[in-house]
Amino acid sequence: MRLKANLNADAAMLATTVIWGSTFVVAKDILERWPPIPYLLFRFALAAIILAVLFPKLLAGARFSEWRAGATLGLLISTGIALQAAGQIYTTPSKSAFITGLTTPLVPFVAFMLLRVRPNIENLLGVLLASLGGALMLAPQESGSGLLAGDLLTLAATGFFATHVVLTGYYARRFSPRQLTVLQITTAAIVFLSLWGGIWLCASLVNEGSLPQFVLRETVPLVWSARVVWQLVYLSVVATVITFLIWTWGQSRMSATHAAIIFSLEPVFATLFAVAVRGRAEWIGGRGAVGGALILAGLIVSEVRWSGKARSEKAAAEEDEDYGDEEALEEAS
Secondary structure, three states, X not given: OOOOOOHHHHHHHHHHHHHHHHHHHHHHHHHOOOOHHHHHHHHHHHHHHHHHHHOHHXXXXXXXXXXHXXXXXXXXXXXXXXXXXXXXXXXXXXXXXXXXXXXXXHXXXXXXXXXXXXXXXXXXXXXXXXXXXXXXXXXXXXXXXXXXXXXXXXXXXXXXXXXXXXXXXXXXXXXXXXXXXXXXXXXXXXXXXXXXXXXXXXXXXXXXXXXXXXXXXXXXXXXXXXXXXXXXXXXXXXXHHHHHHHHXXXXXXXXXXXXXXXXXOHHHHHXXXXXXXXXXXXXXXXXXXXXXXXXXXXXXXXXXOOOHHHHHHHHHHHHHHHHOOHHHXXXXX
């Protein structure tokens, strides 16, 4: 039986996308004061504590198979968000959001590699347009100038996000969405705690002059203020606890590709929030605007079907993607 996305699930996923769109501006503001790893540690540790208090039995009573699924999702999302947060130091909220938008056309290809769901011609065309747009946004403005490190870090994050979307859809139909949320957020908090602890251990054992700059940055004293506290509360409670519960629940009721279409609106909302909060969206000129438009076009084209036959093919593909090929996933893992 085919699972169909209902209006409530679509609305919930859209609300989640709006909230995640707002995080680019908020996170950028925090990252101007804090290093990435402690920011992510406090964000996910607070979220993990809240979820443990709300759902203690889901954490304490988890079986090995549930832990394996939750830990896999937690490792993927923590790696992706860490790369994205590091990238946001060196790029703008709007650019970060549009580059993150490349996650959407990647989803069908990740689904093919892991679940043997074949991409169609629209997916291929969407990837081509989005890739051209990404090239326009990422290419150096002047001869001899290099790519922004933040752009490359954000680009690397998209692969982890795409895999996370595909596997969330796969696991959310096999395990409790709430339990998956609790386990993956807990895993992410443990990852960031381990990273920060490892960095401080290295800093205490190794001569300061021998450490890379990005490691030294993580050891600077944290500047606390009421503004930072409220931002962390918003990012932990609203943009992590609430959104991950909703997103995982929503993905249990739709295909990963359908979820990715909704997620593709994130850069639009991020740009709107950048204009509302900062008074402008930080673009890199006309070429950047054209690149952003091409990315959006790629996101849309990758999901548009041009005939009734293609639409029925899409339905079959979504059904396959809903259940996936368990043998293929076992081989990939």
